Amino acid sequence: MPGNSFGTLFRVTTFGESHGYGIGAVIDGCPPRISLQPEDFYAAMAARRPGKSPSDTPRREKDTVKILSGVFKGLTTGTPITLLILNRDVNSRPYEILSTLFRPGHGDYTYFKKYGHFDYTGGGRASARETAARVAAGVVADKILYPLGIEFTAFTVELGGIRIKKIDLNYINKSPLLCPDPDASEEMIDLISKVRQEGDSLGGIVEARISGCPPGLGEPVFDKLEADLAKAVMSIGAVKGVEIGEGFGAARLRGSENNDSITPDGFASNHAGGILAGISNGETIIIRAAVKPIPTIRLEQDTINREGQPAKLKMQGRYDISAIPRIIPVITAMLKIVLADHYLRQRAIMTE
Amino acid sequence: MPGNSFGTLFRVTTFGESHGYGIGAVIDGCPPRISLQPEDFYAAMAARRPGKSPSDTPRREKDTVKILSGVFKGLTTGTPITLLILNRDVNSRPYEILSTLFRPGHGDYTYFKKYGHFDYTGGGRASARETAARVAAGVVADKILYPLGIEFTAFTVELGGIRIKKIDLNYINKSPLLCPDPDASEEMIDLISKVRQEGDSLGGIVEARISGCPPGLGEPVFDKLEADLAKAVMSIGAVKGVEIGEGFGAARLRGSENNDSITPDGFASNHAGGILAGISNGETIIIRAAVKPIPTIRLEQDTINREGQPAKLKMQGRYDISAIPRIIPVITAMLKIVLADHYLRQRAIMTE
């Protein structure tokens, strides 16, 4: 299969480029008779929308999700749900230089090598704008999961090297960076302001938690729940690392420390991050993603043109300083898509 | 699709349980007229075989790979290649206790919750023995890649908290732990010996490098090369984290540091780990995997039985102290399978 679809039974195909007509998703396999209205998308799309946090660019897309198919009288029909988000606030002029120069840290060079040409306006298919379609699809996935009591929380645990020291889940939505530590949040905001002036950018780490997941989701061997979660998260452009539960920290634990004892009331600890042998164990699923700094910076960089000659690149305009926090709803959306898919897969074989 | 297959065009399906008749793989999509003999599997299977390193159990499977189909007069035919490895050194008696008790850190509990019953002898389908089939499949993948100059190296960068301080690639095969730092290797061996006596186990980190990969492999959006690599590696039982290039370290870099400048002679650095926007850029692909400590330990642990009542579990026998170094050829095999698959995918659309 080509690479623009994800999932086995709950299958999401995204399409569109940053500066084209629009971006969207076709969701095939959604069960019927689920209520779905345009308003259901408002909150998630707003969370991903730029211009809300100190690390964002001021570009403001309205990002209204239009439901083109698959819903009748307000209920899903079981046929493909097509979601379309028009591109409105598009100015391709600053990108004209990319018809000759490759941006370091971006896909310009690799798309050119792969395809021989590519849509360079606004990042084309490789733009973070593509993730708006994922967020929209995640809303539909959530419609399957929420009634089951499966809930998702995600927050910033590190930004520009500043790590949270405590987790106050109630503070997350008060922090413009979705950071659960008020002090760290302040520090991060200050750092962003400083780095913005320098014309540079920042990376960070996001943690997501999935509570209420029943035991039994995930498949043996290749489609382990953690494998599909890792792929889902790593398929987001800025993500360069993924870990489950203790993750890289598990490498430093002894077996006696890392094993979670089992008691009549459940697991005594959750080093495993809610997944054993690729299958959910009923505990909270914990996953962290390493987010690289935004590659588009205002500082001058060395690069080459399409003929291979050296060149200097200096991007004009204003850009996001960090993919955090806008990437957080994207990560959550991908987790939801994975869970909805594995839930349907498990339904197909459940036998009691 | 169910979860025991991997890959789109070079598609590997594994089967078998630890204490059943045998384990194996069916490889569908391998191009024709590639030389393939039983001897081609010797080196890779020997590398994965237990009993060679200080961290291994002494169980000795001969692990001869039998080619059941897909090869005629020594050449692949383009039809499914079936590889079978018989289980010989099998003693299921120590596992009889698992008909009632769940081992902490293992899939016993989750398989039981998912399927209602499971093969508990030797770990059944969830046993690391399944990975022998992956290693065999990796040998076939390598037959496609090696003539293209794509080569794989993998080694231990950390074990039980001991991190390498230097990388001497020539030392890797001299170290029983495939550790490129002679001093660290010695320290690790000492630690293993100590932990073995304690009845405990150790985790670590493995790094793999893929050199000679041409630019252009990987698909946009969901089947990014790094996403498929992450899934491939995370689908190995003991792996709880994956990172590409700078990985989690990228979270602490500025964009100006993390971006790899492009010069007429190639990239000036390789923070990206050889992949940009999900597509290989021609540089060495670098991937690291966090390996958790082996969950089977000789120390007594708290658990429950199938009726939910508390119980103590104390495994008899001798077990691996660490999945490292035996996991290294498994990781390499999975990387090979991903690369072979993406190479064939790219061939289908290449146009010049």
Added chain:
Amino acid sequence: MPGNSFGTLFRVTTFGESHGYGIGAVIDGCPPRISLQPEDFYAAMAARRPGKSPSDTPRREKDTVKILSGVFKGLTTGTPITLLILNRDVNSRPYEILSTLFRPGHGDYTYFKKYGHFDYTGGGRASARETAARVAAGVVADKILYPLGIEFTAFTVELGGIRIKKIDLNYINKSPLLCPDPDASEEMIDLISKVRQEGDSLGGIVEARISGCPPGLGEPVFDKLEADLAKAVMSIGAVKGVEIGEGFGAARLRGSENNDSITPDGFASNHAGGILAGISNGETIIIRAAVKPIPTIRLEQDTINREGQPAKLKMQGRYDISAIPRIIPVITAMLKIVLADHYLRQRAIMTE
């Protein structure tokens, strides 16, 4: 995978309902740098459009294909091509009765049983209108095949029991029924006129020929070229039978008659219809499809309502008398999609 996608490497996903916003297709896997403009769709869409032949309803959709994504500066980019056709000439009022009654011969009853509710306006997802998206996708497939010299011809060989007696390929486009026999064409037109007055409908048989197909396309065992062609054609709503080469006639031949001798200049005959053991042999591929009579008729019919009580149904309005000839470009489109897919699949493994 859910059921709205087709193909492995050239993968078409269709979406949309008859009376919704529009219908469309996402094509993932199309090679890059193929010229594609809105005008490329004019001829094929016009051929499928109603109101051109004596057997059609007078509904007139303009059926302009809008390219939403995947094309940059007039060339495909290798990323998903999204095609959208708006629904304009929509009057759902005559369908309101279908909120309670099931039409015989239609999917109303089965969609209701499968999903618990369904979009009954204009046939919803089960409407023949969905095939407009297939025709559009077929245009893209043809862009891959035409430069290779692979060409498609299709025509009516039977309608309402009237069978052609000769084949004049030059006459096909002169016949409003795409019938290659002028006399039979006239007879068919007369029959349609008579049946229209009776309020009834007609079926028929279509033959398609694919010339210029190189040998080697098709996969062993399940994805035989003829199996994928059969699925492709049988997936069109009105088709109830498919045959390749001699087809059902082969059942009455001896082996010595049905076998095609091989000569230095090619096959001496083509009973096989261009496919041997599931793989193209270089001869013209010949496939026939049995098309059932349109189930929507103006005659009164017995049915039940959603509560299971008997009812009479009499559809008002004007309807197509036969799916022929409008189904012909749909069949051709599906054949093109299969061929493009198998061509790309073969490219991935070709080795010389």
Added chain:
Amino acid sequence: MPGNSFGTLFRVTTFGESHGYGIGAVIDGCPPRISLQPEDFYAAMAARRPGKSPSDTPRREKDTVKILSGVFKGLTTGTPITLLILNRDVNSRPYEILSTLFRPGHGDYTYFKKYGHFDYTGGGRASARETAARVAAGVVADKILYPLGIEFTAFTVELGGIRIKKIDLNYINKSPLLCPDPDASEEMIDLISKVRQEGDSLGGIVEARISGCPPGLGEPVFDKLEADLAKAVMSIGAVKGVEIGEGFGAARLRGSENNDSITPDGFASNHAGGILAGISNGETIIIRAAVKPIPTIRLEQDTINREGQPAKLKMQGRYDISAIPRIIPVITAMLKIVLADHYLRQRAIMTE
């Protein structure tokens, strides 16, 4: 995906060649806790085995199915079920001539063109022997369907041009040709005897009926139940045509004749063959397959060698005169695989 797998959730991958080590199937996605023993395969394998009917070759394979994986204590575990059937009665010498000559009507020429070389012994991968693996997989599918009351009957409706005139379902198993008309059965036996002496072969038509199928199985658009059934049946080597319900006969009916009226007690007729708009309607599913005459005949034929020079081919030995009746359990097996798959697919989305 490569071509040796079939099904989405109940996924069958077959492997093996006629004269290799053996042939087999891996079934991934079978639900757990289904009783499965080697004896379960006896009847189906015996039905497919050669040497039982007048149209067969006397080669006698014992065709014992060995369960290599996926079953524990007599119950399926939900992990891949691997079935292996050894090749025993193998004599490759008569096939040595095929290292240079292509047999008319066989895949020799097309495999050579596709792959550049192929296993020509006993037909290699293209041999009808591959279907033994399908029959074995069908037994597992039946284990899912039988408890639901879904049952399969298949029989010969035509052989060598002799068509049945009545259907006595009780006679099927009394006829060595699985023909439900005693008189026709006798005629067919006489014809086979005559054609055997001539060194020629015969084709025919098989009808299969699936009773007890609940409404709602099948997916809209591409994975219509009839499309997947058509592919399944057309993927069997000797089949060149498939029809559902009235099939090609529907082309000659008026809509008022072909539509099945709906009554409070079900459908008043079954022209549709149990499927409407691609979804089962609860009536008996009826499907017919056109079977070409066996291409291997003892009569001398014209062909070419690998260098393209003309040659005469005269096969020695004894061969089947017709694929009927041995193909009947193969057709039934494929139908079972399709139904099991669509049943699991429907379970994933069922909502009441």
